[in-house]
Amino acid sequence: MKQLFEIFLFDVKRNIKNFMGAYMLIVPVVILMVLRFFLPSVENSKGMIAVVSEGPNAVDAETIQYFDELVDVKTYASIEDMEQKLRGTGTAEGLYWDPTEEQYVSVLEQSKEGNTIFSVSARMIRQRYYQQNYPDTPRITTFISAVPSELSDRTKISPVATMGGSIFLVFMIILSGFIIGLGIVNDKEEGTDRAIRVSPTSKADYFIGKSIQPLLIMAVYTIISLLMLGLLEVNIFQVYLVVLASFSVTLLFGLVLGALGKNETEAIGYGKGLSMIVMLAILGGTLLPGSWQWIIWWTPFYWVYDMLEGIFTETASWGSIAWKSALMVGLTGLYFMLLRKKIVKGLS
Amino acid sequence: MNRISSLFKKDIILGIKDVFVILELVSAVFITLLLLFVIPADLKREATIFVYDSTGVVEDFLKTNIPDYENSKGEYYVESRGEVIKGMQENRSALGMIITEGANTRYQVEFLRQPCTSDHITKEVNVEMDDFLSILAPPAGVYSPDVYETVRITSLQWGVRDILPFNKRLMPPILLMMAGIIGLFAMVSLIGQERADLTIRAYRVSPAGLWEFIVSKHLVVLFTGLCSFSILYLPIMGFNGYLESLIVIVLTIIMGSSLGVILGSFFKNPMGAMLWVLMLMMFLALPAISLFLPVFSPEWLKLIPSYHTLFALDAAIFPNNNSHIIWQGAAVLAVLNIFLFPLSTMIFNKMIQKKT
Numbered sequence: 001m002k003q004l005f006e007i008f009l010f011d012v013k014r015n016i017k018n019f020m021g022a023y024m025l026i027v028p029v030v031i032l033m034v035l036r037f038f039l040p041s042v043e044n045s046k047g048m049i050a051v052v053s054e055g056p057n058a059v060d061a062e063t064i065q066y067f068d069e070l071v072d073v074k075t076y077a078s079i080e081d082m083e084q085k086l087r088g089t090g091t092a093e094g095l096y097w098d099p100t101e102e103q104y105v106s107v108l109e110q111s112k113e114g115n116t117i118f119s120v121s122a123r124m125i126r127q128r129y130y131q132q133n134y135p136d137t138p139r140i141t142t143f144i145s146a147v148p149s150e151l152s153d154r155t156k157i158s159p160v161a162t163m164g165g166s167i168f169l170v171f172m173i174i175l176s177g178f179i180i181g182l183g184i185v186n187d188k189e190e191g192t193d194r195a196i197r198v199s200p201t202s203k204a205d206y207f208i209g210k211s212i213q214p215l216l217i218m219a220v221y222t223i224i225s226l227l228m229l230g231l232l233e234v235n236i237f238q239v240y241l242v243v244l245a246s247f248s249v250t251l252l253f254g255l256v257l258g259a260l261g262k263n264e265t266e267a268i269g270y271g272k273g274l275s276m277i278v279m280l281a282i283l284g285g286t287l288l289p290g291s292w293q294w295i296i297w298w299t300p301f302y303w304v305y306d307m308l309e310g311i312f313t314e315t316a317s318w319g320s321i322a323w324k325s326a327l328m329v330g331l332t333g334l335y336f337m338l339l340r341k342k343i344v345k346g347l348s
Numbered sequence: 349m350n351r352i353s354s355l356f357k358k359d360i361i362l363g364i365k366d367v368f369v370i371l372e373l374v375s376a377v378f379i380t381l382l383l384l385f386v387i388p389a390d391l392k393r394e395a396t397i398f399v400y401d402s403t404g405v406v407e408d409f410l411k412t413n414i415p416d417y418e419n420s421k422g423e424y425y426v427e428s429r430g431e432v433i434k435g436m437q438e439n440r441s442a443l444g445m446i447i448t449e450g451a452n453t454r455y456q457v458e459f460l461r462q463p464c465t466s467d468h469i470t471k472e473v474n475v476e477m478d479d480f481l482s483i484l485a486p487p488a489g490v491y492s493p494d495v496y497e498t499v500r501i502t503s504l505q506w507g508v509r510d511i512l513p514f515n516k517r518l519m520p521p522i523l524l525m526m527a528g529i530i531g532l533f534a535m536v537s538l539i540g541q542e543r544a545d546l547t548i549r550a551y552r553v554s555p556a557g558l559w560e561f562i563v564s565k566h567l568v569v570l571f572t573g574l575c576s577f578s579i580l581y582l583p584i585m586g587f588n589g590y591l592e593s594l595i596v597i598v599l600t601i602i603m604g605s606s607l608g609v610i611l612g613s614f615f616k617n618p619m620g621a622m623l624w625v626l627m628l629m630m631f632l633a634l635p636a637i638s639l640f641l642p643v644f645s646p647e648w649l650k651l652i653p654s655y656h657t658l659f660a661l662d663a664a665i666f667p668n669n670n671s672h673i674i675w676q677g678a679a680v681l682a683v684l685n686i687f688l689f690p691l692s693t694m695i696f697n698k699m700i701q702k703k704t
Contacts, residue, residue, distance in 0.1 A: 027623040031630060042637060045644035046468055070472050086504055089659040089673060090638065090645025104499040110668070111503035118501075120472075123479040125499040130482070130491065140490050141481050142450045145459040145470045150433050158464045159441050175626060182619040189544065262366075264544065264618045265537040269368040271622075272533045276375050279525060280382070283518065287640065288387075290438065295386055313440055 003201040007209025011183060015213070024179070028172065028221050032228045035164045039229070042160045048072040049121050050085045052096035059097050059104065066128055067095075071120065083107065095121045155233060155314040162312035165229045166305050167282055169243065172221050173304065174278055176214035176250045178271055181257025183210055184347070185267045188258075203347075211251060218243055218250070231312055238311045238321055245325040246304045248332045256339060259346025281305055300335075303328035351556045355564030359538065360571070366541065368534060369572050376526055376576040380583050383522070389513035397423050398435035401447040403455060405484050432460060443469075445477075455481050505669055512666055516584065520661040521636040523593070527577040528600035528657055529632055531569040532625045535608025538565050539696075540618030548700060558697050566605050573601040589664035592674045596660040599681035602689060603653055609692040613699035635659075656680045 015024065049067055051059045053075035067073050074092075076082040082094045086109045094107030106121040130137075187193040196206055222243050226232060253274060261267025281301035284293060296302045307324050310316030336343070363369040401407040407425045426432055432444040444460030457477045459470060483489045542548040551561055577597050581590060607628065615621035635655035638645050639662060649655050660677025663670040 023620055023623045027627050031627050034631060034634075038634060041646055042641070042644050045641070045646075047472070047643055048645070070468065070475065083504065087670075087672065088676075089650075089655075091642035092645075098500075101500070103497055106499055106501045108501065108503040110505040110507070110509065111501070112508045113506050115503070116501055117483060117496075120476075122499045122501055123476055126482075126491065126495050127475050127479050129498045130495050133494075134492075137490070138453065139478070140454045140485055141478050142453045142456045143459065143474045143477065144456065145461060145474070147463050147465075148433055148436070148444070148460050151436060151462060154440070154463045156463045171626065171630065175623065178619070178622055178626075182622065186617075186619065263541060265366040265368060265541040268533055268537040268540075268618055268622065269366060269371045273371045273375050276379065276526070280379075283521070287518070292388065315440075 003199070004205040004209045004212075007196075007201065007206055008212040011210060011213050024175075024217055028168075028175070028217075029224070031168065031171070032225055035168060036228050039158075039160050039164050046070075046072045047120055048074060048090070048092040050074050050076055050082045050092050050094045052076055052079055052082050052094075054078070056099050057096040059095055063104075063125070063128070067121070067124060070124060093119055093121050095125075153314075155312075157231060157233065157312065157314075159313070161229055161231065162309055163286060165225055165231050165312050166285075166308035168225050168229070169222065169246075169308055170278060170282060170301055170305055172218050172225075173246055173250050173301070174253065174271075174275055176218050176247075177253025177257065177274075179214045179217070180210055180250065180254025181261065181267055181271060182264060184254070184258025185261045185264055189263060207251075207255075211247075211254070214250060214254075215247055218247065234311050234314060235316075238316060238318070239308070241321060242304065242307045242311065242325065245329055246300075248329050249300045249304065252332050252336055252339075255336075255343050255347070259339075259343040277301060285309070298331070300328045300331045303331070352560050352564050352567070355556070355560060356567050359564050359568040362541075363534075363538070363568055363572065366537075368537065369568075372526075372530060372534075372572050372576050373579065376579040379522060379526060380580050383515045383518065383580075383584055387515045387518065389515050396439075396441065397443045397445060398432040399423060399425050399445045399447070400427065400429055400432050401425065403447055403449055405455070405486070406447055406480065409484055436460060436462065440464075443473075445473075447477075447481075454485060457481070509666075509668055516665065517640075519580070519584065519665055520639060520658045521633065523577060523580060523597060523661055524600065524636075524654055524657050525629070525633065526580060527573045527597055528654070529604035529607075529629060530573045530576065531566075531601055531605025531608040532611070532628055533608070534569045534572065535565060535605050536612045536615070536618050536621040536625055538568070539609065539612030540615070540621070543616055552700070558700060559693050562609060562693050562696055565609070566602065569605040569608075570598065570601050573597065585665060589667060592664035592671075593661055595678055596657055596664065596674065596681070599678055599685060600654070600657045602685045603681055606685065606688040606692040609696050613692075613696040653681060653684055 049071050051064055051067065051073055053059060053064065054077045057079055064073055064075070074085070076085060079094075079096050082096065086092055086094050086107060091109070093109075096105050096107070098105050104121070104125050106119040106125070108115075108119055111119075184193075187196070201209075219240070222239060223236075226234065226236065226239065256274065257267045257271050260270045277299050278301045281296055281299045282305060284296035285302055285305045288295065293302070303324050307316060307321055307328075310320060360369070399407065410423070411425075424435065426435065429446055432446060436442045436444050440462060443462065443465065446458040446460070448456050448458070450456035459473050459477075461470065482491050542551075548561075552558070574594075574597070577594070581593060608625075611621045611624055611628075612618075615624075632652065632654040635649055635652050635658050638649055638655065639658050656677035660674045663673035663677075
């Protein structure tokens with residue numbers, strides 16, 4: 001136990017000395033701050049209408065104000081400027097006033113041949129005109145909007161925030177794996193591992209000692225990320241259970257890097273290769289429809305992402321977390337067994 | 349020139365020996381196989397809205413006029429309220445709509461939201477449905493001709509694009525991560541290794557300049573990146589847009605490796621730089637959201653250089669009268685590189701002289 005603690009302290013001191021400690025504190029906070037700033041802007045994204053607001057083709061201020069309540073309005077000085085926006089990246093519609101025909105012109109980036117009716121701005125213009133000019137005509141629709149009772153127990157947290165939280169924690173698993181792996185490689189390069197071999201420290205003490213710091217970092221950042229991303233309503237115990245279980249993936253990641261990498265360059269190369277699997281899991285988890293996600297069931301990262309998504313959306317039960325955690329740990333164990341010879345050889 | 353050539357050979361041999369080059373190429377082959385044989389091209393889009401239209405007025409119109417509406421817009425027509433709710437339960441982002449005959453009005457539109465749905469969507473759908481049903485209501489809608497005359501529609505381009513294959517749509521972010529910003533990881537580890545082995549000290553007492561040392565590393569990264577790019581691109585896309593994509597990816601690789609040089613200059617230990625590398629990778633991946641969710645396209649996102657890579661690659665892979673996006677993206681990256689490349693070399697020179 002004492003040796004184990006010594007290894008932990010040795011790593012902490014070394015990381016403070018080479019500023020790693022500071023980076024480990026700063027970098028995830030910066031990432032969280034970027035996510036904190038980024039997520040609301042994704043959540044609130046609306047369709048954009050590029051409106052000409054100057055010269056003879058200007059749309060009147062009242063119409064612009066009406067549009068502003070429903071969509072994102074961006075004003076441009078001329079038709080050319082507005083069309084330039086439409087030809088660029090992103091999706092937008094244009095709008096200007098034609099003084100000759102005395103009508104608005106809704107400009108689309110691309111449309112089905114012969115479309116003379118359907119565009120977002122055309123709908124709004126017609127509706128506004130109809131309501132202003134035919135106030136006494138009975139309305140054709142009754143519009144009711146509600147959350148169905150079957151879904152009322154669902155969280156109000158947006159899917160973007162839950163996705164951001166899940167991706168961040170998966171990222172922390174990788175980061176922790178890198179810390180363990182590169183720490184082992186560093187010891188190999190500096191000969192610290194040989195010094196430890198002649199000391200009373202056992203191999204188990206060494207590896208457990210090396211894992212304490214990343215585990216603490218993950219534990220601390222889990223709560224910080226929940227606070228910063230506004231995910232406070234989630235079941236924190238479930239989150240920590242998943243984080244603890246997913247530490248098996250971190251350990252495997254770190255051991256593989258430490259064993260395969262003869263130097264830091266090699267370890268980083270392997271780390272990048274393994275990070276691709278993470279990227280696949282995240283891309284698959286976010287872009288593939290549910291019926292196609294079996295394609296990435298083989299990666300433990302998918303299960304971590306899936307469980308965290310379930311917890312953050314408040315749809316995960318203890319039962320589902322238990323079997324998915326078991327499956328994830330089982331998969332990790334399977335990969336460990338497959339790579340066991342290489343890991344043992346690389347670390348001995 | 350001879351010196352750069354010798355350095356390049358040495359760096360390639362080291363890159364292969366340290367498995368960096370091999371790993372990059374193997375990863376590219378693995379991803380290519382996945383894209384070709386596992387990830388489907390004709391993936392049916394997940395529903396974004398489930399509609400139960402008991403009047404048939406909207407459903408009939410769309411099915412007659414837009415046959416592939418479900419695939420292109422993600423609107424699914426179902427047979428009961430229960431199916432709408434079931435669809436919404438399965439997909440947390442999906443919305444629901446039930447169109448029935450109204451008690452006091454001709455139609456009743458019940459818009460079913462998820463608890464997290466933004467209010468502005470409700471307002472937009474309200475206007476949209478009022479207008480839609482005012483046009484479609486048999487026999488000839490309720491609008492008088494003057495309502496239609498208030499606005500006319502024009503388009504910069506007529507004709508609807510084919511539905512893009514799902515596996516090919518993933519190409520821009522994959523090319524960015526696998527080839528474009530390969531230099532972030534590679535430069536940090538290549539420079540870090542030279543510093544750890546103290547070979548950089550030996551190099552400094554040779555007649556060669558430090559800029560040659562760094563140019564050689566850029567060439568290795570460029571070579572590996574271009575091999576990865578071709579492995580990924582050619583089997584999936586063939587030569588369609590290859591040249592345009594190549595130009596964009598070359599400029600992105602130079603940008604990524606210049607950033608890698610800056611990080612490698614500041615950190616003696618690649619482990620320290622790794623955190624920043626991962627952070628930068630995440631940051632550079634953010635504009636991919638805009639690629640898959642075009643409605644999210646704030647101006648500030650364009651300040652992230654990878655935004656231009658992603659959209660330029662997308663325009664090259666899926667040509668649609670949008671070649672200007674390729675050249676705009678390439679121009680932005682080229683201008684950035686004009687500053688970044690010498691700056692990174694200068695920082696490297698200063699830092700190495702200071703630390704060795």
